[in-house]
Amino acid sequence: MPTLTIDNRTVTVAEGASVLDAAVELGIVVPHYCYHQALGAVGACRQCAVTILEGSQKGLKMSCLVTAEDGMQVSTCDEESRSFRAQVGEWLMTNHPHDCPVCDEGGECQLQEMTIGSGHGIRRYRGNKRTHTNQDLGPFITQEMNRCIQCYRCVRAYKDYCGGEDFGVMGSRQRVFFGRFKEGPLESDFSGNLIDFCPTGVFTDKTSRFKTRYWDLQQAPSICPHCSLGCATLPGGRYQQLQRVRSGSNRLTNDSFICDRARFGSDWANHPQRPREARIDGEKAEFSVVLSQLEERLQSLVDTYGGETLRLLGSPRASFEANLLLKKLAVRFGAPTPCYDAHPRRAFAARAAGSIPSGQLASLQQLRASDLVLVAGVDPLAEAPVLALALRQVVRAGGRVVVLDPRPVELPCEFEHHSLTQEALLRGLSAPEENELLESLRQQLEAAHHPVLVGGGDLLGGAGLLLLRRFSESCCGDSDCLIFPVLHGPNSYGGGLLEEPGERQRDLLEDLENGKVRALICLEADPAIEHPDPGRMQLALARLDLLAVFDHLPTHSVAAANIFLPTRTLFECGGTYVNNEGRMQAFAPVIEPGIPLEVSGGGGHPLRQFDSGVPGSAPHSAIHLLQQLLKDRQDLFGLRRQIVEEIPCLRDLDRLEAGDSGRRMADCGESLEESRLEIWAQEGELRLLPVMARYGGDQYSRLSQPLASRLQQPCLWIHPLEAAERGFGEGQRVVLRTAVGHFRLSLSCKEKMVRGRVMLPCLPGTPLEVFTPGGLSIPCQLYAEDDNA
Amino acid sequence: MICLGNFSAEIEIMKKLLLKKQIDAFRRKVAKTEHPRELVIDLLREIQDRNGWVSDEGVELAAQILGVTPIEVEEVATFYDKIYRQPVGRYPIHICDSICCWSRGGEEIANHLQQQLEIKLGETTTDGLFTLLPTCCLGGCGRAPSMMIGRRFYGNLSLAELDRIIEQLREEAKG
Amino acid sequence: MNSTPQLLFKNRVAGQTIFFKDYCKTGGYQALTKALKTMSPTEIVDVVKASGLRGRGGAGFSTGLKWSFFPADAPRPKYLVCNCDEMEPGTYKDGELLAADPHQLIEGMVLSAYALNADVGYIFIRYAYDQQLRNLQQAVAEAKKAGYLGKNILGSGFDFELHLHGSAGRYILGEETALLNGLEGKRPNPRLKPPFPAVRGLFGRPTTVNNVETIANIPHIINGGAEWFKDLARNPEGAGTKLFGLSGHLNCTECFELPVGIPLGELIEDYGGGVWKKRKFKACLPGGASTPYLTAEHLDIALDFDPLAKVGSRFGTAGVTVFDDHSCMLRATLNLLQFFARESCGWCTPCRDGLPLVCWLLEKIEKGEGTNEDLEMLKQQQQQITGRSFCALAEGAMGPLDGLLRLFEQEVIDHIQKGECPF
Ligand SMILES: Cc1cc2nc3c(=O)[nH]c(=O)nc-3n(C[C@H](O)[C@H](O)[C@H](O)COP(=O)(O)O)c2cc1C
Numbered sequence A: 001m002p003t004l005t006i007d008n009r010t011v012t013v014a015e016g017a018s019v020l021d022a023a024v025e026l027g028i029v030v031p032h033y034c035y036h037q038a039l040g041a042v043g044a045c046r047q048c049a050v051t052i053l054e055g056s057q058k059g060l061k062m063s064c065l066v067t068a069e070d071g072m073q074v075s076t077c078d079e080e081s082r083s084f085r086a087q088v089g090e091w092l093m094t095n096h097p098h099d100c101p102v103c104d105e106g107g108e109c110q111l112q113e114m115t116i117g118s119g120h121g122i123r124r125y126r127g128n129k130r131t132h133t134n135q136d137l138g139p140f141i142t143q144e145m146n147r148c149i150q151c152y153r154c155v156r157a158y159k160d161y162c163g164g165e166d167f168g169v170m171g172s173r174q175r176v177f178f179g180r181f182k183e184g185p186l187e188s189d190f191s192g193n194l195i196d197f198c199p200t201g202v203f204t205d206k207t208s209r210f211k212t213r214y215w216d217l218q219q220a221p222s223i224c225p226h227c228s229l230g231c232a233t234l235p236g237g238r239y240q241q242l243q244r245v246r247s248g249s250n251r252l253t254n255d256s257f258i259c260d261r262a263r264f265g266s267d268w269a270n271h272p273q274r275p276r277e278a279r280i281d282g283e284k285a286e287f288s289v290v291l292s293q294l295e296e297r298l299q300s301l302v303d304t305y306g307g308e309t310l311r312l313l314g315s316p317r318a319s320f321e322a323n324l325l326l327k328k329l330a331v332r333f334g335a336p337t338p339c340y341d342a343h344p345r346r347a348f349a350a351r352a353a354g355s356i357p358s359g360q361l362a363s364l365q366q367l368r369a370s371d372l373v374l375v376a377g378v379d380p381l382a383e384a385p386v387l388a389l390a391l392r393q394v395v396r397a398g399g400r401v402v403v404l405d406p407r408p409v410e411l412p413c414e415f416e417h418h419s420l421t422q423e424a425l426l427r428g429l430s431a432p433e434e435n436e437l438l439e440s441l442r443q444q445l446e447a448a449h450h451p452v453l454v455g456g457g458d459l460l461g462g463a464g465l466l467l468l469r470r471f472s473e474s475c476c477g478d479s480d481c482l483i484f485p486v487l488h489g490p491n492s493y494g495g496g497l498l499e500e501p502g503e504r505q506r507d508l509l510e511d512l513e514n515g516k517v518r519a520l521i522c523l524e525a526d527p528a529i530e531h532p533d534p535g536r537m538q539l540a541l542a543r544l545d546l547l548a549v550f551d552h553l554p555t556h557s558v559a560a561a562n563i564f565l566p567t568r569t570l571f572e573c574g575g576t577y578v579n580n581e582g583r584m585q586a587f588a589p590v591i592e593p594g595i596p597l598e599v600s601g602g603g604g605h606p607l608r609q610f611d612s613g614v615p616g617s618a619p620h621s622a623i624h625l626l627q628q629l630l631k632d633r634q635d636l637f638g639l640r641r642q643i644v645e646e647i648p649c650l651r652d653l654d655r656l657e658a659g660d661s662g663r664r665m666a667d668c669g670e671s672l673e674e675s676r677l678e679i680w681a682q683e684g685e686l687r688l689l690p691v692m693a694r695y696g697g698d699q700y701s702r703l704s705q706p707l708a709s710r711l712q713q714p715c716l717w718i719h720p721l722e723a724a725e726r727g728f729g730e731g732q733r734v735v736l737r738t739a740v741g742h743f744r745l746s747l748s749c750k751e752k753m754v755r756g757r758v759m760l761p762c763l764p765g766t767p768l769e770v771f772t773p774g775g776l777s778i779p780c781q782l783y784a785e786d787d788n789a
Numbered sequence B: 001m002i003c004l005g006n007f008s009a010e011i012e013i014m015k016k017l018l019l020k021k022q023i024d025a026f027r028r029k030v031a032k033t034e035h036p037r038e039l040v041i042d043l044l045r046e047i048q049d050r051n052g053w054v055s056d057e058g059v060e061l062a063a064q065i066l067g068v069t070p071i072e073v074e075e076v077a078t079f080y081d082k083i084y085r086q087p088v089g090r091y092p093i094h095i096c097d098s099i100c101c102w103s104r105g106g107e108e109i110a111n112h113l114q115q116q117l118e119i120k121l122g123e124t125t126t127d128g129l130f131t132l133l134p135t136c137c138l139g140g141c142g143r144a145p146s147m148m149i150g151r152r153f154y155g156n157l158s159l160a161e162l163d164r165i166i167e168q169l170r171e172e173a174k175g
Numbered sequence C: 001m002n003s004t005p006q007l008l009f010k011n012r013v014a015g016q017t018i019f020f021k022d023y024c025k026t027g028g029y030q031a032l033t034k035a036l037k038t039m040s041p042t043e044i045v046d047v048v049k050a051s052g053l054r055g056r057g058g059a060g061f062s063t064g065l066k067w068s069f070f071p072a073d074a075p076r077p078k079y080l081v082c083n084c085d086e087m088e089p090g091t092y093k094d095g096e097l098l099a100a101d102p103h104q105l106i107e108g109m110v111l112s113a114y115a116l117n118a119d120v121g122y123i124f125i126r127y128a129y130d131q132q133l134r135n136l137q138q139a140v141a142e143a144k145k146a147g148y149l150g151k152n153i154l155g156s157g158f159d160f161e162l163h164l165h166g167s168a169g170r171y172i173l174g175e176e177t178a179l180l181n182g183l184e185g186k187r188p189n190p191r192l193k194p195p196f197p198a199v200r201g202l203f204g205r206p207t208t209v210n211n212v213e214t215i216a217n218i219p220h221i222i223n224g225g226a227e228w229f230k231d232l233a234r235n236p237e238g239a240g241t242k243l244f245g246l247s248g249h250l251n252c253t254e255c256f257e258l259p260v261g262i263p264l265g266e267l268i269e270d271y272g273g274g275v276w277k278k279r280k281f282k283a284c285l286p287g288g289a290s291t292p293y294l295t296a297e298h299l300d301i302a303l304d305f306d307p308l309a310k311v312g313s314r315f316g317t318a319g320v321t322v323f324d325d326h327s328c329m330l331r332a333t334l335n336l337l338q339f340f341a342r343e344s345c346g347w348c349t350p351c352r353d354g355l356p357l358v359c360w361l362l363e364k365i366e367k368g369e370g371t372n373e374d375l376e377m378l379k380q381q382q383q384q385i386t387g388r389s390f391c392a393l394a395e396g397a398m399g400p401l402d403g404l405l406r407l408f409e410q411e412v413i414d415h416i417q418k419g420e421c422p423f
């Protein structure tokens, strides 16, 4: 760990850190463009020059390229480096337009800041500027190439880091152009990172254009709710409207990247159908009235029939604190411990992940540094997109990725894919020593320096994850083989912790159907489509005496509720999610709750008249509502303190701050459940496996308008040979027959998927929502559309 | 993009760009080498030799043969000044404007050509015969002023010589 | 007239190319045969080191020393790359050599590869050298047929595979790491060093890049010996002969093989036939467009790396471009800077944006619209760009600008004061 002196201040930095890193550490501003912590140094922009007074190389040097040495003396304020930095500022500005007043980047432009930081003020060049013709890059991103300062960060982020294949740098000398071969929508699932990485206003967010100037924007650090990885985000909004999402920065998780689902999929918070008013039996009412009604009804029900007849359902969408309060509510009414996922198999997967000692769980950062990753039963781009980016970094650094999955998995990097059925995978994991492939992989993992196993909760289930854990123990060579479980929702892991350990989860549906349950409280959960058998669930829900729902999404359960209480979204309140590797991460409120103030000036300019909708109806957070029912008046911090006292393994919960890197939960003690492998199908018959769709499959982003262009069209995946055997071809219209009905779909042939299965990317909000991923394959039959008329 | 679904149309376009035997030869080389991308300049040069320039379809064909994306070919193609990504005349004239030719009347040569052909630098004559392109040193410094038409070098130019060459090419184009 | 022993131009006949049969008649491939049969690779490296041969591509680094850093024991493949980009204005010697006698380069390549234990070679040839490319194609075919290329050369067990790469323009490809990217089919931006090509070069493997003339000298060194080669130079610290390409305002603008260390005045008078149109010598670029000017006071200087460095210039590629006393040196410098600005690859700021700014200033002053502040700014630009760009292209561009400001400042001031070009 070298200790060096910069401008007479001393700092000790990590081995291998650059002089620029060291300056950043000291808070000394050395302007720079091409260097980015996540992309590394390339020495192109020459903006970061400093003078090395003592060290193995002396004189004016690019601080991003010089490794910090012990005893080094560096100056950033000497005349030589100071004047050179100002000169670089002048060079970069020779062609930059003076359009800051109308530029979307205005106020948050690194070029503005670093030009000032460089000391350049007056441009002496009076000649013509070079200009470019812009490209239309689709619905997400606006390009304004004249603003480019040729730092090459865009192409290094889009292409090198994210593996995008349709973006590059063209031309040369003073006329380099960054864009696509031909105009058209950017194809990468991570295209939005261009916005964050471009230091100036070349690539800006088209979906938030002309909404709010940066200095008027309300922003707060948050956590992405679209999958279980818990990527750091920085949402922004104004006038009660969520307007954009940028990537936050957490080196332990997503580093500085988020996927497009996160960035452009958050408009659900503004959804016109978002339920915002409390209701009793369909009638609008004041929330306090509804709340006391709820309490009364619950009390009388419990008094009459006993606590056993009340069930509570938390969810992976709800914050950890709200889910915990729900458990307290259960205690208060003498009801059984809540379930935290309406999907019993997913709930078991979450409990299984929670039972893995935290020392054996990998963070994404550890995963990126791995040399061999075995991915068992995960389709990263559908289930956890930023995982795909991490896998790419493994390959870029010379490591290997091996995927065992029935699906036609795609990754933005080279990898080895073994397509085998879910059943074969589970069987293999249950007896790896008898399976040639797994045995050889086990040996390779054992020989690897930093092996990591990634396991999908949806495909493997809890039993599978436990088998994976056992497998990982047999792979530990010189270094431990870590596990990276992928779960369903942002707080699946947290929910799993709260469920009763050791006790096999009862299927809520059975209890509802046999009439044991009279009342159900759903916390930001929609059992009507989250349960693997939505049809039966919907019937069962209809038989309840009382269905009480707390939510902010327009769901089936909300529509069916006797008592409904609107809740705030994560953008409107504070809370915590526990991500797939047991990392507690806090999010902070970004905007006020309430109906977005829509512009009512009829398009006139300036826009001065606003209409605030129904006043006074702003929803409360689920935490607050539950606290009211529990007569608990603590603030969020007090609540967290109390939780820490009650559950020691959550010891750092009260130290969390939104925007920090989160804290790993301590081990909660081994609580291994008996793991019974589900019965699997025989090979040979054609079966249907419902799977996550890449876009439109999660409850949130499907409701986001900007993502509409990426939403998947309904189709059925089949192996081309499987199709050919039946005389079908690509695009063929077929009828899919299953126990829950038959569906007309067109076939999409996928070379890389397993044979013997058809797969349905599930799409809530469409007739296909009766299929829920996360289960085993089900029997089905296929007919050509006309045979079946 | 060349539409992958429409094979016959694709083959038509390809045939126009390169002969089948050229394509096959490249495919064989690609199969043999560990890094097919090293062939990109060869391929672009050959497409240009046959078509006079490299069109979007040419870039796409090159990408397809090499197994890379069109943008990866375009990144390279747009770097080199002797790969024409816009149509040029039948005789692209590269007039050297570097120091040795400049010192021996290069500017006069350039002016004369612009007058005679009635076009400015960078333009193509309306009959599609000539395009005037200023170029850096051609390695003919001992025979300055010089130019290159297509890939043929002309040195020790005088105005009279220049007129003769243009006339000759016009004749050649007729024949 | 030329009494210098001719090595590289031994077989040169104006307008003709010597191929295999004639090359062999004059002793061609004897050095290779001798080396493969009687010398170990390290012996060859030692001889080259002792010969004092310095790289002919411009930088003048000792070839033997460079080779001794090459990891000859590293596993295969290892590459030897010959740089025939030769796009620096004023430089055309490699083109002349290949137009006359291409087999010299082939023999040199095999010999050098043997010395380095490299198994694959590339010759990178600029677009404009179409004739030279075709000459080499023929020569490679002939050499292969005769067993001088390919597997088990002359029964020695040494294999060497040689490829030709015809480029498509752009000066930056002469920079060795940009050249490697170009060969790989990537955008030819220069690479960050370290790692140096000897460690991670072409396709990530150990690679040596050498100039055409450097490599063509190897067979002669093997034939004649280190001492003999060293003694060919006229100055004590020099070694060998050198191809001098004359251009500009001379009566005779040709390429000559002359001893290293020949005085500038002698070169101009005896070989260049004196300044044209009976005018006087004003200045010259001694080694290509990137080398600072020499003036009449330097006519006695020995043309070689060290003596030229002492007077603030560089030997470069020994392409000598002469300017007569009617020349506007500001205009000449503008022409040179325009070349460099246009050939910038666009990677780093000083080169991509700094050089056009310099051009803008020079143009403004040339037109008579300059001010004293512009002159100050010009000097600043020269200081700020020198030594601070990513590769040596912009550094080279500062050569003539440095010469202008150091030797012809008064000319620049005259432009400003007169409000027009005084020439
Ligand atoms: C901008 C630039 C252009 C260059 N052009 C050439 C060239 O055309 N030919 C050449 O041999 N070396 C050229 N060089 C030098 C090469 O980078 C390299 O040093 C040389 O090929 C090494 O060979 P040598 O040691 O035999 O001289 C150039 C360097 C720079 C920075």
Ligand code: SF4
Binding pocket: A147, A148, A149, A150, A151, A152, A153, A154, A155, A178, A197, A198, A199, A200, A202, A203
């Ligand atoms: S577009 Fe932005 S990120 Fe890309 S090179 Fe230009 S300034 Fe840098």
Ligand code: FES
Binding pocket: A031, A032, A033, A034, A035, A041, A042, A043, A044, A045, A046, A047, A048, A049, A062, A063, A064, A065
């Ligand atoms: S940040 Fe160091 S050169 Fe760009």
